[in-house]
Each structure stands twice: as structure tokens, then as C-alpha cells.
Amino acid sequence: MKGALIGCGFFAQNQLHAWSGIEGADIVALCDQDGTRLSDTAERFAIARTYRDAAAMLEAEQLDFVDIATTVPSHRPLVEMAAAAGLDVICQKPFAATMADARAMVEAVESAGRVLMVHENFRWQSAVRRAIETVREGAIGAPFFGRISFRSGYDVFSGQPYLAEGERFIIEDLGIHILDIARAFFGDVERLSAATKRVNPQIRGEDVATMLLQHSQGASSVVDCSYATRRQPETFPQTLLEIDGSEGTLRLDAGYRLTVQTKGGESIADVEPPLLPWAEKPWHNIQESVSIIQRHFVDCIAAGREPETSGRDNLKTLALVEAAYRSAATGQTVRPADL
Ligand code: NAD
Structure with missing residues (x-):
């Protein structure tokens, strides 16, 4: 091609x-x-x-x-x-x-x-993907709760100055990925409510967002994002996960440590992504996901399949972004299907 x-x-x-x-x-x-x-x-x-x-x-x-x-x-x-x-x-x-x-x-x-695919790459990060597949395979039973969390104090504005200028910031730029991960775990969203805040006075948009999602299949999830969190270890750009299921729990903790606990015991795996020859830490998990998603695009075209993160699929992720802004502005719970 x-x-x-x-x-x-x-x-x-x-x-x-x-x-x-x-x-x-x-x-x-x-x-x-x-x-x-x-x-x-x-x-x-x-x-x-x-x-x-x-x-x-x-x-x-x-x-x-x-x-x-x-x-x-x-x-x-x-x-x-x-x-x-x-x-x-x-x-x-x-x-x-x-x-x-x-x-x-x-x-x-x-x-x-x-074929139209959106470069929605966070669900393709290998550590996140491993967690998604573990849950999809039923390792923790039926999932009923998730916390999908991205909190950092990393200066994203020097590489991407436009991020400081828009009226919208963290939900549109970063939250979109984290909301998409919630969809990858728990499916479509029935209702969403959100609270936002701007902590950094140098930027126009919100840099903190906390969202509560009620999924159609029954699970609830909390999606929380911040670029105003100063803590050690600085986990940029890792997404941390906590998923509870009927038969156990899964956690993806700082440092790419994946823990699955069930009544059969506990397994802990190091799921740190490889450092590709052209990649550099701490961006390497995102850089690897770029390779994975682009390969997915090529494979889907060759096989005549719709990509998992197709344009049509992404309409549902984008609706969550719009729902979150509307909820934060009105104080109301919003149904993404109405948007
Ligand atoms: P950027 O501003 O550094 O680069 C955009 C480039 O596009 C600029 O060089 C600009 O001149 C060019 N451009 C704009 N309109 C054009 C047009 N009509 N024709 C030709 N060239 C045009 O932006 P960036 O930080 O590289 O971000 C680009 C996109 O990637 C954004 O949508 C951003 O959200 C996204 N992004 C995604 C990830 C991810 O992990 N998926 C990470 C960072 C950025």
C-alpha cells in the first residue's frame, strides 16, 4: 500500500x-x-x-x-x-x-x-491491551467496576503549545483516550456525569476532569484525568487501571505492573512495553501503540475487516467527550445517545 x-x-x-x-x-x-x-x-x-x-x-x-x-x-x-x-x-x-x-x-x-480508522491508540498500548484481553477472556468474571486513571504534572505544553490555548483541554485531548479505554473494557455508555477544574492559571482550558460512567451492560466506571497532579513517581504517560469483576480483580499499577487476583491466587506480571529503536522513555508506551495501531489498519484493509477503532466506532468515544463537557457545564447527567 x-x-x-x-x-x-x-x-x-x-x-x-x-x-x-x-x-x-x-x-x-x-x-x-x-x-x-x-x-x-x-x-x-x-x-x-x-x-x-x-x-x-x-x-x-x-x-x-x-x-x-x-x-x-x-x-x-x-x-x-x-x-x-x-x-x-x-x-x-x-x-x-x-x-x-x-x-x-x-x-x-x-x-x-x-476504510476510515481513527488513530485512537491508547487502547492499543500493549500493557493496556493485555489488561483488556485478560478481562475479555473472563479472568475476573463479569466486570462491574472500573477506575481508569491518568494523573500527571508533566509539561505537555512545551511540545504541544496549542494545548494551552484552547477553551477545551484535558477531556478533548487526553480524556478522549481514557474514555475510549473505558469503552474498550465495559462497552457503550448509558449516562455520564463530569466535574472539571482549571488548576494551572497559564492555560485556558480545564486541566482536571473526573467522570462517572454508567455502562449499558451494567458496569460503572470512574475516569479521572489530571495534568495538575504533582506526585512521585511521576507516571506520565501511563494509564492506571483498577477493575473489579465477579470472580476477581485486575490492577495495572505504576511501572507497568499487572496484578490479577482471583480465589485461585494472585499473578503479577511486568508488562512494560519494549523500547523500540526509535523510541524514548517515558513516551515508549505511546510510541509502541502507534506501531500497533498502524499495523492494525494495514491488517484490517488486507482482511477486509473494519478496524476496532474505526471512524464509526469513534463516534461513540467522541459522544462521551461532548457529554462530559455538557455535564460539567450544566451540572446534569447526560445521555451520550442524545448527542
Ligand atoms: P502539530 O501542530 O505539532 O502538527 C500539526 C502539523 O499539521 C503542523 O506542522 C501544521 O503545519 C500541519 N497542518 C495543519 N493543517 C494542515 C493542512 N490543512 N495541510 C497540511 N498541513 C497542515 O500538532 P501535533 O502535536 O503533532 O498534533 C497533531 C494531532 O495529533 C492532534 O490532533 C493531536 O491531538 C494528535 N496527537 C495524538 C497523540 C496520540 O497519542 N494519539 C499524541 C499527540 C498528539
Whole structure:
């Protein structure tokens, strides 16, 4: 498969490293409106064909897919352009700024008969994945409670300055991943309530969010996120888990320690992800998940299967983000299905 990547910014570097290790897919062209980022990235990854304009690239290149690594305002036009060109698409999260945009994007790619996957990679982190699969296999019986937690004081603003500028911050940027993990464990969400707070006076949006989810299959989960938590060990960017089931409990603790306790006993595993040659700590769990999700995209296309984190699936994660903001603003419990 021949692909092009649009948006050569901070995170796209991980995506390009990951593509270079995936058999069956090659990035043959790059696009960025910013000429310096474009040429630096093209040189770093030895990709000769570069464009400042995505439409011109799609016109000139013979492609099978595009990987959209820009920030949210450009997602809808770029996804629609790729659908019109008859390409498969991966698009970074947050997938869209509104539910209406997201639905239109899903519709555009489905009508073209192509695959749309959202780069919703946290549920693909190998430690989180191991926990999800352990629960799905029934190791702790029927899950009835979960706490999915991401708390850190890490300075994310120096690498991604736009995060300090938006009216929305932690739910839209990070909470979206943690809410998606809750869906991966417990399924669809019936009701959600949320409280938010801004602790850091230097940013515009909220940097703390605490959410309570009632899932359709009966479990409740607490999803809590903070970028205002100063504690040791600093666990960025680990998601910590506590899942209670009818037959036992599972915990993913700091340092990638996975504990499963049942009446048969206790097992403890070190599930620290490998440090890929191009990766660096502490980002290595996220970097590995980029490789895993991109491989999933290629495998799904080869097998004619819908990706687990497809555009259509992601509508439900995006609805949780909208529900959380609405709940925090109104003090009401919100049904994501109403959005
Ligand atoms: P960034 O601002 O560093 O990079 C975005 C790049 O896209 C910029 O170079 C910009 O010039 C380019 N661009 C914007 N619109 C364009 C257009 N229409 N055509 C061509 N180029 C265009 O942003 P980033 O921090 O790399 O984030 C990009 C996306 O990745 C965001 O949506 C962010 O939420 C997401 N992200 C995901 C993860 C993850 O773990 N999945 C982690 C970090 C960032």
C-alpha cells in the first residue's frame, strides 16, 4: 500500500518511524503547509515527494491511503478530500470538532467504500491491551467496576503549545483516550456525569476532569484525568487501571505492573512495553501503540475487516467527550445517545 502523510508536526514523527517498520505499507509523499517542518521531516525520513497543499498532492500522487496527522480544524476537509479521491484514511484524534462533522466524515468515507480508522491508540498500548484481553477472556468474571486513571504534572505544553490555548483541554485531548479505554473494557455508555477544574492559571482550558460512567451492560466506571497532579513517581504517560469483576480483580499499577487476583491466587506480571529503536522513555508506551495501531489498519484493509477503532466506532468515544463537557457545564447527567 502506498500512503501519504499530511501534517509533519510533533506527533507525526512517531507515525513516520512506525510506518518505516510496517511491512506492506510505504509512505511515498508528505504534506505540510509549513515549509520548514515539511523539508526537515522529508530529510529525516528520506521521502522525496513533498507538497504544501494536500489537494495538489492527491491530484499528483497514486495513493492507496492517507495518514492525517494534523490538528482537529483541518480533519473534516482533509478526510472528505481523501474520500473523494477514493482512499483509505487514518485520522488523528480528536477526530472532529463536533458530532455533526464526525458523522459527515464517517459518511463520506463509507460512501466511497473505503476504510476510515481513527488513530485512537491508547487502547492499543500493549500493557493496556493485555489488561483488556485478560478481562475479555473472563479472568475476573463479569466486570462491574472500573477506575481508569491518568494523573500527571508533566509539561505537555512545551511540545504541544496549542494545548494551552484552547477553551477545551484535558477531556478533548487526553480524556478522549481514557474514555475510549473505558469503552474498550465495559462497552457503550448509558449516562455520564463530569466535574472539571482549571488548576494551572497559564492555560485556558480545564486541566482536571473526573467522570462517572454508567455502562449499558451494567458496569460503572470512574475516569479521572489530571495534568495538575504533582506526585512521585511521576507516571506520565501511563494509564492506571483498577477493575473489579465477579470472580476477581485486575490492577495495572505504576511501572507497568499487572496484578490479577482471583480465589485461585494472585499473578503479577511486568508488562512494560519494549523500547523500540526509535523510541524514548517515558513516551515508549505511546510510541509502541502507534506501531500497533498502524499495523492494525494495514491488517484490517488486507482482511477486509473494519478496524476496532474505526471512524464509526469513534463516534461513540467522541459522544462521551461532548457529554462530559455538557455535564460539567450544566451540572446534569447526560445521555451520550442524545448527542
Ligand atoms: P502539530 O501542530 O505539532 O502538527 C500539526 C502539523 O499539521 C503542523 O506542522 C501544521 O503545519 C500541519 N497542518 C495543519 N493543517 C494542515 C493542512 N490543512 N495541510 C497540511 N498541513 C497542515 O500538532 P501535533 O502535536 O503533532 O498534533 C497533531 C494531532 O495529533 C492532534 O490532533 C493531536 O491531538 C494528535 N496527537 C495524538 C497523540 C496520540 O497519542 N494519539 C499524541 C499527540 C498528539
